[in-house]
Amino acid sequence: MAGGNWSVRAWDTEFFGARIAEAPIERVSHLDDVSAWAAAEDVDCVYLRVDGADLVSVVEAVRRGAALVDLRLMMQSAELIGEPSAAIRPAAERDRDWLHQASAELARFSRFSRDDRFPSAKVEEMYRIWVDRCLQEGVIYVAGDDEAFVGGRRGDPPSIDLVYVASAARGQGLGASAVLGAARALGAGPTTVATQVGNLQAQRLYQRLGFVPVSVTAILHLWSTTPDVPQPST
Numbered sequence: 001m002a003g004g005n006w007s008v009r010a011w012d013t014e015f016f017g018a019r020i021a022e023a024p025i026e027r028v029s030h031l032d033d034v035s036a037w038a039a040a041e042d043v044d045c046v047y048l049r050v051d052g053a054d055l056v057s058v059v060e061a062v063r064r065g066a067a068l069v070d071l072r073l074m075m076q077s078a079e080l081i082g083e084p085s086a087a088i089r090p091a092a093e094r095d096r097d098w099l100h101q102a103s104a105e106l107a108r109f110s111r112f113s114r115d116d117r118f119p120s121a122k123v124e125e126m127y128r129i130w131v132d133r134c135l136q137e138g139v140i141y142v143a144g145d146d147e148a149f150v151g152g153r154r155g156d157p158p159s160i161d162l163v164y165v166a167s168a169a170r171g172q173g174l175g176a177s178a179v180l181g182a183a184r185a186l187g188a189g190p191t192t193v194a195t196q197v198g199n200l201q202a203q204r205l206y207q208r209l210g211f212v213p214v215s216v217t218a219i220l221h222l223w224s225t226t227p228d229v230p231q232p233s234t
Contacts, residue, residue: 006037009047016122018044025050028057031064038224045117045223052197052216066220069111071197074215076157077183078190081210084143084177090185091140091149096131098146102164103127115221130162141181148174150182158186160193163202176205183209 006023013020021043023034038046048066050057062068091099107127112118134140134151140162142149147169151162160182165175183191193211195202203213 006034008041008043015126016118018117020045020047022047022049025054025057025061027054028060031057031060034222035064038222043224045221048218048220048222050218050220052218054218058218058220061220061222064222066222067115068218068220069114070217070219072194072217072219073197073199073203073213074192074194074217075203075206075211076190076192076214077206077209077211079210080180080183080191081208082176082180084180085173086143086177088141088143088177088181090138090181091135091142093135095142095146095149096135099131099135099140099142099149100128102146102149102166103131103162106162106164111219111221117221117223127162134162139182139185141178141185143174143178143181144169144172148178150175150178152182152186152191154186157190157192158183160186160191163193176209179205179209 006021008019008021019042021038021041023046025031025034025048034046034048048061050061052071058068104124104127107113107124110123110127112123112126113120131140131151134153137154139152139154140149148165149162150160150164152158152160160179163175163179193206195206197216
């Protein structure tokens, strides 16, 4: 059984209180192997990651009960374009409360919120933890008057992870300015950012700043049991 890249996610398991794993699917036959491996490991939910062009595997995973929760477009920039058009600054401890409030809006658009097996309160808590980690790393920039923030993570490669602009403040360059600030705080070299395939506004923003598409990944949640669905009355 090929399971070298399949693993139980310790943090997700502890946080959500369900045994959760992740498995990249390289071909449709891997679905049988993943199902057997997950059963042997007593896994409750597997995050399946499938190349966006592999429609055969996506369709088969859905047929087996997986929920397609995200079509993720990964973009990367080796050299950023432009300068901030709005004033930006590193976030400080005094920003924590409003950053937590803003992150709740981001949580509502996450793949976890598209899966009703994950409680909304826990998803919002996860995003607050995410904000706190960005603050600890010092890679979170704000723009405007509590209107926009961008958080990133140092890694290989570094990544932009959280992008928030209040609906009333969009179109003013705040998001682009904060992205530039956070990306440059991450240092030289390629920086990645992920968005949804259908989010054309975000794609155009990142393209203006020098990001180009590099991959599309379908993410599906496959639970070992299906939730009870009320049957229509007759």
